[in-house]
Structure formats: structure tokens, C-alpha cells
Amino acid sequence: MVYPKSSLVLALLSMFISIMPATPMTYNVVSLGAKADGKTDSTQAFVSAWTKACASVKPAVIYVPAGRFYLRQVVFSGPCKNNAIIMRIVGTLAAPSDYRVLGNTGKWLAFEYVDGVTISGGVLDGQGTGLWACKASGNSCPSGATTLEFSISNNIAIHALTSLNSQMFHIVVNGCNNVKMQGVRVTAAGNSPNSDGIHVQLSSSISILNSKIGTGDDCISIGPGTTNLWIENVACGPGHGISIGSLGKDQQEAGVQNVTVKTVTFTNTQNGLRIKSWGRPSNGFAKDILFQHAVMTNVQNPILIDQNYCPGNKGCPGQASGVKISGVTYQDIHGTSATEVAMKFDCSPGNPCSRIRLEDVKLTYKNQVAQASCSHAAGTSTGFVQPTSCL
Numbered sequence: 001m002v003y004p005k006s007s008l009v010l011a012l013l014s015m016f017i018s019i020m021p022a023t024p025m026t027y028n029v030v031s032l033g034a035k036a037d038g039k040t041d042s043t044q045a046f047v048s049a050w051t052k053a054c055a056s057v058k059p060a061v062i063y064v065p066a067g068r069f070y071l072r073q074v075v076f077s078g079p080c081k082n083n084a085i086i087m088r089i090v091g092t093l094a095a096p097s098d099y100r101v102l103g104n105t106g107k108w109l110a111f112e113y114v115d116g117v118t119i120s121g122g123v124l125d126g127q128g129t130g131l132w133a134c135k136a137s138g139n140s141c142p143s144g145a146t147t148l149e150f151s152i153s154n155n156i157a158i159h160a161l162t163s164l165n166s167q168m169f170h171i172v173v174n175g176c177n178n179v180k181m182q183g184v185r186v187t188a189a190g191n192s193p194n195s196d197g198i199h200v201q202l203s204s205s206i207s208i209l210n211s212k213i214g215t216g217d218d219c220i221s222i223g224p225g226t227t228n229l230w231i232e233n234v235a236c237g238p239g240h241g242i243s244i245g246s247l248g249k250d251q252q253e254a255g256v257q258n259v260t261v262k263t264v265t266f267t268n269t270q271n272g273l274r275i276k277s278w279g280r281p282s283n284g285f286a287k288d289i290l291f292q293h294a295v296m297t298n299v300q301n302p303i304l305i306d307q308n309y310c311p312g313n314k315g316c317p318g319q320a321s322g323v324k325i326s327g328v329t330y331q332d333i334h335g336t337s338a339t340e341v342a343m344k345f346d347c348s349p350g351n352p353c354s355r356i357r358l359e360d361v362k363l364t365y366k367n368q369v370a371q372a373s374c375s376h377a378a379g380t381s382t383g384f385v386q387p388t389s390c391l
Contacts, residue, residue, distance in 0.1 A: 013353035024059040024084070027052050028130040029069070036067020038094055043072045050076045067091045072315060073105050073145070078114035082378060085114070085153065089122020093148070099109040099131035099158060099167060101249065103142025107149045108167075108217075111156075118157040132192050132216075144168035144194070152173050153340030159183055170194045171214065176203045184211040191237030197239065204228050211235075218243045219269070224284060225254030231261045241271030241299070246342035247307050248282035248323040255285035262292040266335075272302040273330070277323035277348070280316040284323040296335030302363050304331060305377070307348040320350030339361050342370035343387055345377035352376040361385045 006293030025048040030036065035044035046062075046069075053060035065089065071093050095101075095108050102108050108126065111117055126147045126365035134141035150228035151158050151174040160183040163170040170186045173179050186197040197213035200206050200303045201223030207230040213219040219236035222229060222244045236242060242264065244256055266272045273291045277284065277319055296302040305325060310316040342363035356379030363386065374390035 009344050023182070024055070024061045024086070025056045026061045027064055028063045028065065030065055036065065036069060036091060038068035038070055039380045040070060041218070042069045042073065043074055044300070046071060046074050053085050054078060054080035057081045060086070061086045064089040064093070066093050068098070070094050071109070072096060073102060073107070074109055076109075076111045076182050078112065078153070082113060083116030085116065085122060086118045086131065088120050089161075092123040092125055094125045095145070095167070097127045097130065099128070099134065099144065100142065100207055101129065102145040102167065104304055105145050107146045109262050110149045110151070111153055112148075112151045114153045114156070114157045117153065117157065117175060119161055119362065120159045121161065123162045125164045126170070127190065128165045128167035128188070128195070131167045132189070135193050136191075146170070146172050148172070150179065154178055156180070161185075162187070163328055164188070165192070166195055169199050171198045172318060173198070173200045173203050173206060176206070178205045179203065179206045180209070181211065181318065182209045184213075185203055186211075186213040186215055186219070188215040188333045190214070196221045199206045199223060200226050200229060202226070206230070207232075208323045209233055213239060216329045221245075222256060222259060226256045229259045231264065233263045235265045235267070237265075237267030237269045239269050241266060241274050241301075243271065243274040243275070243276060244286050245276035247284045248277040248280065248321050251282055251290045253282050253284035253344060255262055255287070257285070257287050259289045260292070261290070261294070264293070265295045265297070266299045266302070267297045270300050270303055272296050272299045273333070274301065274304045274305040274306065274308045275325060277325070278316055279310045279321050280319040282322035284322065285326070285328045287325070289328045290331065291329065291333065292331045294335075296333070296337065296363065298336055300336045301331065302335065302342060302386045303343040305345045305347055306355060309363065322346035322351060323348065323389055324351045327355045328353070330358070330361055331359045333361045333363065337365045337370045340365050340371050341373050343372040345374045345391070347376040351378050352378060354378050356391055357381070358385045358389050358391070359383050363387060
């Protein structure tokens with residue numbers, strides 16, 4: 001069959017148009033009523049931008065220009081008509097300075113049931129200092145809000161985002177699959193309570209890359225049900241280190257497996273590489289974990305497994321942790337300990353740690369050889385290991 005020339009041109013043109021990426025729809029929050037003065041409540045403008053972006057069948061961009069935007073709680077909920085929404089933030093989003101506004105909501109900015117959302121750039125200012133002061137005073141205070149939470153979502157990217165002074169956790173990933181965080185900065189005082197930098201739980205295929213975290217709790221905390229997590233090129237300090245756990249709080253609990261933590265630095269932190277579990281019955285586990293290329297500078301507990309976690313000695317004293325820890329490798333770990341015991345494996349008497357592997361470890365205390373302490377831990381060491389392995 002011979003096509004007329006004009007028909008052929010039309011057919012080629014329509015084919016070309018069909019394979020071209022759709023031009024994204026752009027929604028500027030200022031055009032929708034947001035004010036960049038840090039005082040006017042811009043919540044509704046952000047809700048409106050999300051509603052339009054989520055309803056668009058084309059890819060969409062929510063654009064936040066320079067300036068400071070005051071927001072109350074916002075829940076960005078899906079599912080959406082497209083799976084390519086970018087929130088491009090040039091300015092700063094600011095939480096209410098009165099911590100009571102968000103104090104009992106649990107979260108400030110929340111994304112749920114979304115697919116293909118990217119947050120690029122910007123600053124999230126949780127304004128948490130008032131709540132920290134309340135908690136330090138011993139008065140009755142609300143628990144506080146997480147700054148940014150993704151839950152039950154897939155294919156998420158967070159690039160070049162800064163989180164300042166969160167009331168509680170800075171970034172939470174809960175029940176998600178395929179999340180890539182890159183170039184994230186977390187900044188909060190070293191005495192800010194419960195202010196974990198990034199917390200991951202019940203999620204798989206997560207990466208945290210090229211990030212700098214300083215806070216008052218764990219720089220990164222890895223909760224139950226985390227699988228296939230990759231952490232690389234992360235600087236931690238101040239803070240409580242990179243922690244798997246706490247695990248075993250519940251009797252029935254999903255395990256943690258296939259975790260890689262590599263090329264990380266810890267500076268003046270409470271812990272370096274930590275695994276902790278409650279000292280009570282549980283079917284939880286942590287296995288197939290690689291800690292590689294870590295540099296410690298004045299870290300109180302550079303290498304720590306603590307299976308007798310029991311805050312306030314309530315609900316667990318005298319019990320053995322049911323969490324089974326196995327297949328943990330420490331490779332190329334160097335630096336200085338702030339305490340004499342630089343390596344401590346305090347494992348469960350009921351479920352001893354197994355297949356712990358030490359390779360090329362050198363940790364010192366005040367320019368002297370540090371010490372190691374082992375309880376209910378089995379494994380091997382190869383190459384140079386200092387302090388001398390007690391496995």
C-alpha cells in the first residue's frame with residue numbers, strides 16, 4: 001500500500017509527538033495565593049497546588065520560589081493521575097514557631113499513597129527549639145512532629161534538601177519501596193531530643209547518599225522491616241551514630257536484612273556503627289549487614305551491639321532479647337574512641353550473635369590500644385584487628 005506524501009508526514013509527526021515526553025504542568029504556589037513573608041499562612045496554597053498536580057494526567061511541577069513560607073500541617077495524599085510530580089523548592093518552608101500548633105499531630109509535611117514524587121532543593125525549618133526547651137525543663141509537653149514523612153509510597157526521590165531544627169524526627173520513610181535520598185543536609189543541636197536525622201522502617205530498596213547529618217539523636221535509624229538499604233558517603237556528627245534498631249520492642253516483628261553502610265565518617269558522636277535490641281522476647285532479626293570504610297573521630301562507642309536495651313528499666317529487666325543478629329561484617333574501620341572500650345558486642349544470652357566478621361580494624365583510645373568486650377558473640381577476624389578481637 002502506497003501512502004500519499006502528506007499522510008506519511010502526518011503519520012511520522014503523530015508518532016514523533018507520541019514519543020516526546022509530555023511537557024509538565026507547572027503550579028507556582030505564589031500564583032495560588034502563597035505569601036513569601038514567613039508570616040502569612042500559605043497552607044491552602046500548597047494544598048491547592050498539590051490538588052492540581054495530583055489531578056493532572058501530565059507530569060507536574062509544584063514550584064516554590066525564593067522566600068519564606070509559613071505552613072501548618074499539610075498531608076499530600078495520593079494516588080494521583082500521574083507518577084511524575086516534582087516539588088521544586090527554592091525558598092524555605094517554615095513550621096509554626098508555637099510548637100503547640102503541630103505538637104500532637106505527629107507530622108508536619110506528609111506524603112502518603114504517592115508514586116513518582118521528587119522533592120528537589122529547599123529548606124524545611126521545623127522551628128523545634130521551643131519544644132526542645134519545654135522537654136528539657138521537665139514540664140508536660142507534646143511529643144512533637146516529624147518534619148517530612150513518606151508513607152506507603154513508591155519511587156520517591158529527595159535531592160539537595162535541608163532540614164533544620166525538627167521538633168522530632170527530620171525525615172521518615174515508612175512502608176515505601178524504591179526511595180533515593182541524595183545530598184540531604186540535616187542540622188539540629190546535639191542536645192535536641194528524639195531528633196533522628198533519617199528514619200527508615202518497613203521499607204525496601206532505599207538509598208541514602210552524599211549526605212551530612214548533625215542532630216541530637218541517631219543520624220540514621222533503621223527500624224524493623226527494612227531490607228535492601230544502601231548508605232554511602234554520609235558524614236554524621238553530632239548525633240548518636242548510624243543505628244540498626246531499636247529492634248525487638250514487639251513480640252511479632254519484621255526483620256532487618258541486606259544493609260550496606262560504606263564510606264561514612266563519625267565526628268564527636270555518642271556511637272558509630274550500632275545495632276540495638278530490647279532485652280525481651282521477640283521474633284525479630286538483623287542479618288547480612290556490611291559496615292565498610294568508616295572513620296571515627298572521638299566517638300564514645302565506635303562499634304557496638306547492645307542487646308540489653310531497656311530504657312528506664314521498664315518491661316524488660318532480666319529478660320533475654322529474642323532478636324537474632326547474624327552475618328555482620330566490619331571492614332576497614334579506623335579512628336579514635338572517646339572511651340577505653342572501642343568495640344563492644346553485648347549480645348543476647350538466649351540468641352547469641354553469630355557470624356560476626358572483623359577485617360582491618362584499627363581503633364585507638366588516647367593514642368593507646370583500645371579494648372574490646374564480648375558477651376555471647378561468635379565470629380572471626382582477619383587481617384589487622386585492633387583492639388584484639390574477643391570473638
